[in-house]
Amino acid sequence: MDFQTFGTVLLQVLVGGLSLGVLYAIIALGYTMVYGVLQLINFAHSEVFIAGGIVGFLVFDAVKASSMNGYLKLLLACIAAMAVSGLLNVIIERLAYRPLRGAQRLVPLITAIGVSLILQDLLRFLVGLRGQFDLSVPLPQGFGNPISSLFGLDISLLNLQVKDLILIVVAVVMLIGLNLLVNRTQLGRAIRAVAHDRQTSGLMGIDANRIISLTFLIGGALGGLGGVMFAMKYQALNAYSGTLPGIKAFTAAVLGGIGSIPGAVLGGLVLGWLETLLGVISLFSSVPGLHWLGAIKAEYKDLGAFLALILILFLKPAGLLGRSAAEKV
Amino acid sequence: MKKTVLSLTVLTALALGSANAATVVKLATISPLSGSSSNLGLQIKNGAQLAVNEMKAEFAKAGMTLSLVAYDDQADPATGTAAARRVVADRSILGVVGTLNSGVAIPASAVLAPSHVTMVSPANTNEKVTDRGLANMNRVCARDDAQGPAGADFVVNTLKAKKVYVLNDKTPYGQGLADQAEKAMKAKGLTVVQSEGVAAEDRDFTAMITKIQTLRPDAIYFGGLYGQVGPFAKQLRDKGIQTPIIGGDGYDSDDLTKLAGTGANNIYFTTVAPPLDAVPAAKALSTSFQSAFKTDMQGFGLMGYDSAKVVLQGMLNAYKAAGNKVPTRTQVESAVRTGTFNVVTGQVKFDKNGDRQTAKMYVIAVKNGARSTAGTVNVVRQ
Numbered sequence: 162m163d164f165q166t167f168g169t170v171l172l173q174v175l176v177g178g179l180s181l182g183v184l185y186a187i188i189a190l191g192y193t194m195v196y197g198v199l200q201l202i203n204f205a206h207s208e209v210f211i212a213g214g215i216v217g218f219l220v221f222d223a224v225k226a227s228s229m230n231g232y233l234k235l236l237l238a239c240i241a242a243m244a245v246s247g248l249l250n251v252i253i254e255r256l257a258y259r260p261l262r263g264a265q266r267l268v269p270l271i272t273a274i275g276v277s278l279i280l281q282d283l284l285r286f287l288v289g290l291r292g293q294f295d296l297s298v299p300l301p302q303g304f305g306n307p308i309s310s311l312f313g314l315d316i317s318l319l320n321l322q323v324k325d326l327i328l329i330v331v332a333v334v335m336l337i338g339l340n341l342l343v344n345r346t347q348l349g350r351a352i353r354a355v356a357h358d359r360q361t362s363g364l365m366g367i368d369a370n371r372i373i374s375l376t377f378l379i380g381g382a383l384g385g386l387g388g389v390m391f392a393m394k395y396q397a398l399n400a401y402s403g404t405l406p407g408i409k410a411f412t413a414a415v416l417g418g419i420g421s422i423p424g425a426v427l428g429g430l431v432l433g434w435l436e437t438l439l440g441v442i443s444l445f446s447s448v449p450g451l452h453w454l455g456a457i458k459a460e461y462k463d464l465g466a467f468l469a470l471i472l473i474l475f476l477k478p479a480g481l482l483g484r485s486a487a488e489k490v
Numbered sequence: 491m492k493k494t495v496l497s498l499t500v501l502t503a504l505a506l507g508s509a510n511a512a513t514v515v516k517l518a519t520i521s522p523l524s525g526s527s528s529n530l531g532l533q534i535k536n537g538a539q540l541a542v543n544e545m546k547a548e549f550a551k552a553g554m555t556l557s558l559v560a561y562d563d564q565a566d567p568a569t570g571t572a573a574a575r576r577v578v579a580d581r582s583i584l585g586v587v588g589t590l591n592s593g594v595a596i597p598a599s600a601v602l603a604p605s606h607v608t609m610v611s612p613a614n615t616n617e618k619v620t621d622r623g624l625a626n627m628n629r630v631c632a633r634d635d636a637q638g639p640a641g642a643d644f645v646v647n648t649l650k651a652k653k654v655y656v657l658n659d660k661t662p663y664g665q666g667l668a669d670q671a672e673k674a675m676k677a678k679g680l681t682v683v684q685s686e687g688v689a690a691e692d693r694d695f696t697a698m699i700t701k702i703q704t705l706r707p708d709a710i711y712f713g714g715l716y717g718q719v720g721p722f723a724k725q726l727r728d729k730g731i732q733t734p735i736i737g738g739d740g741y742d743s744d745d746l747t748k749l750a751g752t753g754a755n756n757i758y759f760t761t762v763a764p765p766l767d768a769v770p771a772a773k774a775l776s777t778s779f780q781s782a783f784k785t786d787m788q789g790f791g792l793m794g795y796d797s798a799k800v801v802l803q804g805m806l807n808a809y810k811a812a813g814n815k816v817p818t819r820t821q822v823e824s825a826v827r828t829g830t831f832n833v834v835t836g837q838v839k840f841d842k843n844g845d846r847q848t849a850k851m852y853v854i855a856v857k858n859g860a861r862s863t864a865g866t867v868n869v870v871r872q
Contacts, residue, residue: 170704177696295717297748305728305752320699320729395693397721397749405691440697443684444704458686459697460660 169318170444174437180325182433183332184394187387188410189417189425190339191250194380197420198356198373200266201258204273207407208280209250209381213242213388214398215284218296221392231301235327235393242385250381251374259370285400298396300324328390335386336426342379343422352376356420409436409463412470418483427481432466439465512555513816516580517542517801519794520573520588520598523562530790531590534612535560536783537794538587540775543782545802552809554816556802559583563594570594574601583607584822585801587794592616599627608823610800612793615739615762620843626823628844630797630835631762632851636869637738638670640760640851641711643867645671646678648853649734649758651708656685657698657722659714664690667738668713675711683707690718695725702731709733715740719757720749727753734758747859757856758864763789764835764852768863771834796833803831845871 188210195203203209220238227234257272288296304324309317343349354362355372363369391406392398409432417428439462446455457465473481519538522531535558542558549556561577563570570589577583578601585608589595592614599609603624611619611629615637620627632640645651654675658668665687672685683705688698702710710726710733712719719741726735727750734756741759750757766772772792779787779795804826808817811825831838839847848870855864 166704170700173696173700173703177700181694181696295720295745295749297720297745297751307728307730320703322728395721396724396751397693397717399717401691402693405689437697437700441700441704443686444701458684459657459701460687460689462697463689 167445167448170441172318173320174434174441176319176321176325178434178437179430180328180394180433181437182413182430183329183426184387184390184429185406185410185413185432186426186429187332187335187383187390188406189414189429190335190422191380191384191387192411192414193420193422193425194376194383196414198352198376199258201269202273202411202419203250203253203258203377203380204270205253205257205276205280206250206380206384206411207403208277208284209246209253210384210388210391210407210410211398211400211403212249212280212284213246213385214392214402215288215296215388215400216242216245216385217389217392218298218398221299221301225299231303234301235304235389238389238392239331239386242389243382244385246385246388247378247382250377250384254374254377259373281400281404288400295397295399298392298398300393300396304393324393328394331386331390332426335383336422339379339383339422348372348375409466412467415480416470416473418480421480421482421484424480424482431469431481435469436462436466512550512553514557514582515549515554515805515816516557516559516583517798518577518580518583518586518588519558519560519798520563520570520577520586520594521560521590521794522565523560525564527565527590530613530788531562531565533788533791534587534590534794534797536779536785537612537787537791537796538798540779540782541795541798541802545799545806548806549802552806552814554809561588563589563591563598565591565594567591567594567597570598571601574598574607577607578602578605584805584817584819585610585826587612587797587801589614590790592619595619595627596622599624602626606818606820606823608801608804608819608826610797610826612797613763613790620845623843625827628800628826628840628846630800630833630838630846630849631793632849632869633845634666635670636849636851637760638667638672638713639674640853640867640869641667641671641736641738641758642674642678642680644758644760644853644865645675645709645711645736646680648865649709649736651680651734653681653683653705653707653709655683655702655705655707655710655733657710657712657714658685658687659690659712659718660687661690661714663738663740664713664715666713667740668711671711671713688718690714693718693721695722698722699726699729699731702726702733703729707733710735712737713740716743716746716749720746720753723750723755723757724753727755732756736760739763741856742854747856747861750856750859754856754859759854759856760851760867761789761854762849762851764792764850765789765854765861765863766792768852768866769835775834792834796835796838799833800829800831800838801826804829841871847871 217238257276261269308321359369413428413432414425417424440459519535521534561573590613595614608626615634658665736758739761747754776787808821808825851867853864
């Protein structure tokens with residue numbers, strides 16, 4: 162492999178991993194929000210996420226013939242998916258987690274897995290009513306176009322499409338928005354208060370149940386947005402498509418330090434890059450002295466990502482940006 | 491005394507009656523007639539019915555009344571096995587056409603075997619169906635292990651590829667297929683630039699596409715299912731890579747082209763069910779199929795017809811060999827296994843395990859979202 166190809170591959174990994182990583186990051190934020198407040202891992206988040214993807218599909222499908230502006234179509238899909246997923250998450254919390262609020266930590270974890278399985282089959286049933294299993298998402302005109310130049314720079318080597326750029330922009334906007342919400346608003350302060358100490362915040366006049374519902378609403382809405390981004394990126398999904406990205410995003414959240422918003426984003430990016438790099442690393446086996454890389458085939462990309470997780474948890478149990486939780490006394 | 495005379499008369503009358511009236515012989519079909527694969531199961535049944543209709547007169551000349559009895563296996567091994575037991579119990583059934591699913595054929599043929607009821611399958615591809623060496627189990631279609639080599643054949647002879655990239659979905663089906671194809675391609679002197687796997691649920695092919703772009707293979711063999719291959723083709727073509735993609739019958743769904751969208755081009759797959767345009771002799775047959783059942787004949791209808799023809803010819807051969815007597819099940823069983831039959835899809839002759847000696851695999855091409863036949867590959871078993 163010559164020097165130029167070498168550089169091109171590395172650049173493609175950087176960009177491909179970025180667009181995969183921010184997708185994980187968006188989903189990971191949903192896990193992190195809920196965990197931050199309740200110390201609960203919402204395993205049903207994968208399904209909340211893919212429900213958003215299905216809603217996104219329905220909107221794209223409904224408006225595919227209209228001459229509406231493509232970005233308006235996307236906005237519609239995002240709003241609908243965020244509303245449905247957010248509501249779904251609130252309902253899940255109300256029915257499956259709230260009644261168990263006082264129970265041992267393990268109990269809501271098990272109901273979370275149960276809810277996840279129920280939702281999977283429910284979604285499959287609902288999609289099946291259309292006589293379909295695999296959904297193919299029609300994109301607005303132009304979203305699939307390759308981008309050959311940006312700010313006058315020739316970037317045709319990067320294999321970027323308009324939809325990849327949208328995904329990255331959405332993720333950045335979302336991260337900034339969420340940060341502002343949590344750190345600069347009244348609601349954010351209430352969420353942090355409940356996360357810090359539910360009892361005491363109650364004494365200060367905060368309705369903890371309302372705040373928890375709102376947190377689930379926000380977490381679910383983020384999941385729904387992630388679902389639309391997934392639908393847009395891959396243009397193919399089914400009721401079970403959420404599982405694998407869900408697990409990866411959960412891994413990303415833990416990797417970055419679960420409960421930390423910048424941690425979720427960092428974890429997502431690290432995972433996306435690691436995975437993409439491991440996927441192509443066998444290409445570098447032609448470099449002298451690196452022939453052994455040829456044995457690392459694409460099937461090990463997930464394995465590598467999870468090994469990295471274990472390694473980091475060994476070295477820094479709270480995750481990359483996590484703070485080890487101080488005992489509440 | 492009077493009583494004896496009476497009973498003698500009755501006996502004589504009965505004996506005369508049976509000598510004059512034609513003996514009833516039946517062909518049975520076992521296939522799914524209800525449930526999600528009933529469309530294919532009905533094709534098999536209707537194909538066999540067409541063969542029975544055609545040969546009724548010939549059987550009548552030999553003093554036999556031929557009819558078809560169709561059992562529904564619901565694509566379920568237990569239901570199919572129960573149907574096989576009912577076949578065993580009905581002594582007038584001399585042979586079976588079926589099934590659609592290998593999972594049903596394996597236990598059902600085992601039930602039929604001790605009673606020597608011959609079975610000819612139009613559709614079962616699993617190796618185990620015939621590898622058990624049962625005397626009664628035969629098939630007119632090619633086997634799963636012929637798919638990889640047939641794909642390799644196509645890559646070498648038609649696509650004229652020199653370098654191939656091999657991908658599999660890490661399932662027993664996809665990986666097995668890709669391994670066979672890879673072995674056959676290497677044997678034909680091709681360079682396999684990379685052979686690797688991807689989780690069956692994975693829809694992100696960024697890494698694989700980067701590799702394909704760098705390694706520039708002439709063809710991509712992907713052992714997997716349409717649900718994953720569709721998105722793969724889409725992502726690949728979106729990056730402007732038009733390299734042909736080839737795989738097995740796991741691609742055989744209309745959803746492939748839906749999921750691949752604009753990428754549904756330059757995709758090929760091997761299958762045992764003949765597309766009707768690939769079998770010129772089937773044209774007349776499909777017309778009579780259409781007029782009899784008011785539905786179009788598909789590949790499995792044709793295979794059902796051919797399977798029934800083989801069993802019925804076998805019955806007639808056994809009839810002649812037995813000195814123009816209604817043959818026993820054992821005689822039909824050995825007549826089917828040892829005979830040579832000329833049917834619509836060509837000559838049928840079984841090897842010692844019941845595999846067709848020269849079966850065909852068909853290669854289907856997807857071009858701009860439309861399907862056509864790209865070629866046939868002969869599969870010869872020694």
